[in-house]
Amino acid sequence: MIYFVRRFAVFLLTLWAAITLNFIIPRLQPGDPAERIVRRLNPNSRTVDPNQVEAVRKMLGLPDTNIFEQYLQYLQTLVRGEFGVSYSYFPFTVTHMIGQTLPWTLVLGAVTLFIGFVVGTLLGAWAAWRRNGPFDSVTTLGATFLGTLPSFWIALLLLYVCAFKWGWFPVGGGYSGDAQPGWNWAFISSAFEHSVLPAVSILLFAPIGWILGMRNNMVTILGDDYTRLAKAKGLSERRIALWYGARVAVLPNVAGLALAVGGILGGSVVIEQIFSYPGMGRLLFEALRDGDYPLMQTVFLFIIIGVLLADLVADFLYGVLDPRVRRGG
Amino acid sequence: MSMLQQGETPTVSDALPLDEEGAVEQQTRANRRFRVPGWLGILWENRKSRVGLVMLAIFLIVAVFAPLFSPHDPRSNDFAPNLDPGSGHLLGTTTKGEDIFSQLVYGARTSLIVGVVGGLLATAIALVIGLTAGYLGGTVNEVLTFFINLALVVPILPLIALLSAYAPGQGLWVVILIIGLTGWASGARLKKAQILTLRSRDYITAAVFAGEGLWQVIFREIMPNMISLVVVGFMGSAMGAIGAEAGLAFLGFGNPETISWGTMSYWANNQGALVTGQWAWLLAPGLALSFLIMALTLVNFGVDALGNPQLREE
Numbered sequence: 001m002i003y004f005v006r007r008f009a010v011f012l013l014t015l016w017a018a019i020t021l022n023f024i025i026p027r028l029q030p031g032d033p034a035e036r037i038v039r040r041l042n043p044n045s046r047t048v049d050p051n052q053v054e055a056v057r058k059m060l061g062l063p064d065t066n067i068f069e070q071y072l073q074y075l076q077t078l079v080r081g082e083f084g085v086s087y088s089y090f091p092f093t094v095t096h097m098i099g100q101t102l103p104w105t106l107v108l109g110a111v112t113l114f115i116g117f118v119v120g121t122l123l124g125a126w127a128a129w130r131r132n133g134p135f136d137s138v139t140t141l142g143a144t145f146l147g148t149l150p151s152f153w154i155a156l157l158l159l160y161v162c163a164f165k166w167g168w169f170p171v172g173g174g175y176s177g178d179a180q181p182g183w184n185w186a187f188i189s190s191a192f193e194h195s196v197l198p199a200v201s202i203l204l205f206a207p208i209g210w211i212l213g214m215r216n217n218m219v220t221i222l223g224d225d226y227t228r229l230a231k232a233k234g235l236s237e238r239r240i241a242l243w244y245g246a247r248v249a250v251l252p253n254v255a256g257l258a259l260a261v262g263g264i265l266g267g268s269v270v271i272e273q274i275f276s277y278p279g280m281g282r283l284l285f286e287a288l289r290d291g292d293y294p295l296m297q298t299v300f301l302f303i304i305i306g307v308l309l310a311d312l313v314a315d316f317l318y319g320v321l322d323p324r325v326r327r328g329g
Numbered sequence: 330m331s332m333l334q335q336g337e338t339p340t341v342s343d344a345l346p347l348d349e350e351g352a353v354e355q356q357t358r359a360n361r362r363f364r365v366p367g368w369l370g371i372l373w374e375n376r377k378s379r380v381g382l383v384m385l386a387i388f389l390i391v392a393v394f395a396p397l398f399s400p401h402d403p404r405s406n407d408f409a410p411n412l413d414p415g416s417g418h419l420l421g422t423t424t425k426g427e428d429i430f431s432q433l434v435y436g437a438r439t440s441l442i443v444g445v446v447g448g449l450l451a452t453a454i455a456l457v458i459g460l461t462a463g464y465l466g467g468t469v470n471e472v473l474t475f476f477i478n479l480a481l482v483v484p485i486l487p488l489i490a491l492l493s494a495y496a497p498g499q500g501l502w503v504v505i506l507i508i509g510l511t512g513w514a515s516g517a518r519l520k521k522a523q524i525l526t527l528r529s530r531d532y533i534t535a536a537v538f539a540g541e542g543l544w545q546v547i548f549r550e551i552m553p554n555m556i557s558l559v560v561v562g563f564m565g566s567a568m569g570a571i572g573a574e575a576g577l578a579f580l581g582f583g584n585p586e587t588i589s590w591g592t593m594s595y596w597a598n599n600q601g602a603l604v605t606g607q608w609a610w611l612l613a614p615g616l617a618l619s620f621l622i623m624a625l626t627l628v629n630f631g632v633d634a635l636g637n638p639q640l641r642e643e
Contacts, residue, residue, distance in 0.1 A: 014479050025492070148622040150572070152579045152594065153615030160603040270576055274598075285580060300488075307482045 003319050011312045018304045022297055023074050083298040088290040094298045097283060102265075104174055105272070105279035108195055109264030112202040117257050120210025121250060127211065128218035128249070129241040140215065143208045155201040155274045162197060169197050172276035198275045202268060210253055218249035251321055255314040262310025265303050371631065378631025384624035392437040399431035403588050411607065420609040424600045432588050433613050439589035440571050440621055443505055447570030450509025452516060452563040459520025460547055464528055470521075477521070480514035489573055501574075504583045508570045516562040523558050527551050560632045568625050575618055590614035 034056040038048050077083065083094035123143075127136040163171040170176065175190040221227060222245050230240045265280060272281035280299060287295035372378045391398050400419070401408070405427065412422040420429035462473035492507045527533065528551070536550045552559075577583050578591025581599075585592055593614040597603075602610040 010475070010478070013475065014482070017475075017479055018483065144626060145623060148626055149619045150575055150579075150594075150615055152576065153611070153618070156594075156598060156603065156611060156615075164604060270580065273580060288582065304483060311478075311482050 004316060007312065007315050007319070011308060015305065015308050018308065019075075019078065019301065020071075022301050022304070023071060078301075084294040086287075086292055086295045088286065088292040088295065094294050097295060098280070098298065098302065101278055101280050101283045104277065105281065106264060108198060108202070108277065108279060109268075110261075112199050112206055113257075113260055113264060116203055116206025117210055117253070117260070120207030121214045121253055123207060124211040124214025125218055125241070125246045125249070128215045128222065128245065129237075131215075131219055131222075136215075139211060143211045146204065147208045151201065151205055151268075152270045152274060154204060155198075155271055158197055158201055159274060170194050174278040194275075195277070198268075198271050198277050201271050201275075210256075213256065214249060214253055217252055218245045221245050221249050251318070254321070255318045258314035258317055259307070259310050261313075262307040263303075265306035372628060373631075375631035378628045381624045381627025381630070384620060385628060388437055388441060388621055388624065391434055392441045395434050395438050399428075399434040401428040401431045403427065403431040403435040411605065413607075414609045420613055421607060423596065423607075423610060424605075429593075429610055429613060432593055433590070433617060435588045436590040436593060436614060436617065437621075439501065439587060440574070440618070443501070443508070443574040443589075444567035444571040444621075444625075447505045447508040447512070447574070448563050448567030450506070451512040451566035451570070452559060454510070454513035455516030455520055455562060455566075456559060458513065459517040460524055460551070462517070463521040463524030464543075464547055464551070466525075466528075473517075474521070477514050477517050480511070481518065483511075485511055485569075485573065489577060500584055501587050501589075504574055504577060505570070508573045509566075512566050512569050512573070516566060519558060519562065520555065523555055524551060527554055557632055561629060564625050564629045564632065568622055571618070571621060590618050 034053045035048055038052045038056055081095065083098075086092055086094050086097050089097055123139050127139040130136055159171065162168045170193060172194075174194055175181065175187055176194075178186075181187055222241075227240060227244050230244045235244075269281040269285050271277070272279045273285045276282070280302070284296060284299045286292070287299060369382075372382060406423075406425045408418065408422045408426045408428060410422055410424050410426040412418050414421040418428050418430065420433065422428055423432075458473055458477065462470045462477070488511055489504075489507050492511070533546060533550055536546050541549070574583070574589065575591035575594070578585075578587070578589050579594045579598070581595055583592075585595060591614070594611060597607070597611040597614070602608075
């Protein structure tokens with residue numbers, strides 16, 4: 001029990017630190033955000049009209065109080081879930097923009113993560129069982145070398161070959177313009193069609209980590225004393241591999257899965273950008289490109305909270321699955 | 330095991346007979362001087378890392394002597410735009426009329442600098458924090474572990490992009506600095522775990538009783554046993570740094586005027602190189618990146634085997 005309480009306290013502390021960092025980093029930047037926006041609005045004029053700056057300040061609700069009051073206000077707005085107005089999607093709020101993009105990222109991320117995890121873990125377990133055989137060599141080397149390819153590069157090639165050249169799939173976006181978003185067949189099939197290429201680009205790389213992780217864990221475990229005991233008892237190879245090897249070796253992967261679930265929120269900036277997929281990754285990219293500070297800060301906050309929660313779940317899960325962790329601390 | 334013995338090349342016997350302390354000093358210095366070639370020898374023994382070392386050497390030579398290898402100035406746009414690969418321009422020219430092959434050659438420089446400097450920075454931070462946390466233990470360990478975990482859960486690419494969006498100036502060095510400062514956490518955790526197991530060994534206790542100081546124990550007694558972990562960590566950080574720079578540059582963060590494989594891909598994609606059929610413009614930097622990462626991965630196979638006898642399966 002102490003393990004769990006302790007772990008939860010660490011979670012709260014980390015969350016606070018991350019939230020505070022998110023407050024500090026933007027404010028380390030020199031200059032006045034309102035002035036920057038005015039400069040961006042009229043890139044040709046050399047002088048900045050102070051009235052305009054004041055207007056932008058009012059419009060976006062930029063604070064003119066001291067930093068501690070700002071910090072308190074910031075915490076209050078977080079608790080209330082008020083993240084302000086997006087600079088680049090004005091008059092939409094940050095919350096609205098995130099609500100628009102989150103489902104896309106969640107679906108794409110969850111599906112690819114699940115498939116990648118299952119495929120990767122199975123391949124890794126098989127490779128470890130038949131270690132140093134041809135299957136193991138091909139899988140391990142294949143995974144390693146696939147991992148050296150830049151993902152943006154593969155995605156671009158896929159986009160070019162499968163979309164531009166052969167016209168199998170649409171070149172980008174989330175769904176075609178004539179489909180009405182909702183629970184209707186036209187929209188769902190269109191969304192599916194649009195998500196195939198991004199999903200394939202992610203899936204090419206997704207299993208690599210799970211394969212190598214599972215294989216290494218299981219190779220180690222198959223050399224442990226208790227596995228040798230199982231062998232001495234005359235249990236079948238298959239039984240040893242499944243019940244003595246894979247069952248234990250999968251634990252770190254399960255914890256890793258919990259962590260990866262948190263990572264879904266951020267989406268894949270590169271992949272979503274290449275395929276113009278309307279998810280959180282692309283939203284973050286656009287916020288960064290356009291200097292939309294409220295938006296990028298909030299997206300980043302969502303990502304951090306997702307990862308921290310997932311980390312907490314992973315540790316709890318580990319504490320339940322592996323009693324040694326609870327005692328060892 | 331026979332491989333390891335190569336590391337201790339016996340050169341001390343040839344040393345001039347000095348007074349006793351001088352001889353000891355000479356000995357340690359000689360050992361240190363010969364450790365690096367010894368390491369190369371061990372890496373060379375492994376077939377995979379031998380291939381990696383050769384590839385890495387080629388990249389290094391190309392990067393150092395880039396002016397000799399590139400037929401044109403990589404920034405010069407005096408050539409006809411959109412030339413196909415062929416005579417005069419090995420990989421053709423960009424839409425601005427720059428020679429793609431020359432850019433590829435100079436891109437090796439950028440990637441290697443990013444890898445080495447970013448990797449060293451991340452490794453140094455990881456080493457200091459990991460060693461301090463692991464060796465001192467107690468409250469220091471608790472506090473540092475908290476920071477390690479904090480840095481570990483923060484997603485790297487968005488953070489780097491966020492920081493470089495805020496950073497004053499958009500130069501390559503800013504990107505390297507940010508990558509180095511954000512990529513240390515997993516290395517620090519591994520090093521901490523390693524030092525925790527080393528700290529309780531008898532020979533460390535003996536060294537402490539013999540009156541060696543804190544830093545002496547850490548750097549003379551513990552560090553040599555962590556070398557393979559440090560090298561693997563450095564390679565990992567270098568790969569991460571190279572990949573992160575390329576990804577950022579491809580997305581258009583960082584300075585688009587830097588000549589790197591990432592910015593080449595950025596421009597190629599931006600100008601629709603594939604649609605206009607300029608395959609080489611996009612394929613070349615991607616393949617170059619892939620080969621560099623592959624070289625480092627291959628070298629890592631040897632380093633891994635050095636630190637972990639279980640991995641010596643051949």
